[in-house]
Structure formats: structure tokens, C-alpha cells
Amino acid sequence: MKLQFPKVHTDSLNKVFVSFYINKKRYRLYNGKRINSTTDPNSYPIDQRLSIAKVLAAEIYSYLLNGGVLLSHRSNNLVCGKLSDLDYIKQALESKLTVDYSDKYKSMLQFS
Structure with a gap:
């Protein structure tokens, strides 16, 4: 599995998300629930969201590199791990x- 460091983006509603690719498929995470993390950057004020999202990106990257299991959204299909x-x-x-x-x-x- 080839994994690059996740990137932080902002959508049209000023919500931040972390995007990354696994097996040529894009994944977007708005919070850390799918990796068992309590990090939620969109619960912070707008000026702090990007910095918290960078922390979330680092958590996602280390979680996946250390063999963490990532399941598909709303199903039990295995994506990684x-x-x-x-x-x-x-x-x-x-x-x-x-x-x-x-x-x-x-x-x-x-x-x-």
C-alpha cells in the first residue's frame, strides 16, 4: 500500500476535511471517528480549524502506517489493514x- 501524507482542504461551507488516496481511491475524513480518535476540527472556531485539521492529518497518517484498520463509510468493507x-x-x-x-x-x- 502506497500512502502519501494526507492533505487538508476546506469546502464551500468553511468545513475542513482531510483527503488521502489508498489504491487510487480518494477518502475524505471530516473527523477522527473512523480511526477511533476524538479529534473534530469543525467543532473549533473557523480560525483554528486548519491547525486542528493538520493534527488530524498526522493522526490519520500514523494510524494507517502502524497497521490501523480503515473500514468503508457506512459498511463493513475493509479498505486498509x-x-x-x-x-x-x-x-x-x-x-x-x-x-x-x-x-x-x-x-x-x-x-x-
């Missing part, structure tokens, strides 16, 4: 529960 065995089992259970099986079978899956 490796999932743990427990995460794979949870994904398998979720996919089994979405298929049209009997209620008894689904309850047995959830129990175990």
Missing part, C-alpha cells in the same frame, strides 16, 4: 442473519 478473527466471525454472523433462514436457525446462531 487486517481484521481480527473476531471481526471476521461477526461479519459471517451478520451475513448469515440477513439471508432468509428459519427463525429457529437464526436464534441458534445468535445463541452460540
Whole structure:
């Protein structure tokens, strides 16, 4: 995986975001929730947002370089990193529960 240092941008509503590319796909993060960080630059006054966004960019860069897991927005698709065995089992259970099986079978899956 080739990763360059994320760049800080401002949109038309004066909200700042951090953009970076992984496997020729652009990702934009407005806060640090997807990397388990509490950094939210848009909660600060407008004059401080760029400096806080640069801190967020550094956090994102170090998180991804140290093997952090980045999932797709609003789904469980893996973008970067490796999932743990427990995460794979949870994904398998979720996919089994979405298929049209009997209620008894689904309850047995959830129990175990």
C-alpha cells in the first residue's frame, strides 16, 4: 500500500476535511471517528480549524502506517489493514442473519 501524507482542504461551507488516496481511491475524513480518535476540527472556531485539521492529518497518517484498520463509510468493507478473527466471525454472523433462514436457525446462531 502506497500512502502519501494526507492533505487538508476546506469546502464551500468553511468545513475542513482531510483527503488521502489508498489504491487510487480518494477518502475524505471530516473527523477522527473512523480511526477511533476524538479529534473534530469543525467543532473549533473557523480560525483554528486548519491547525486542528493538520493534527488530524498526522493522526490519520500514523494510524494507517502502524497497521490501523480503515473500514468503508457506512459498511463493513475493509479498505486498509487486517481484521481480527473476531471481526471476521461477526461479519459471517451478520451475513448469515440477513439471508432468509428459519427463525429457529437464526436464534441458534445468535445463541452460540
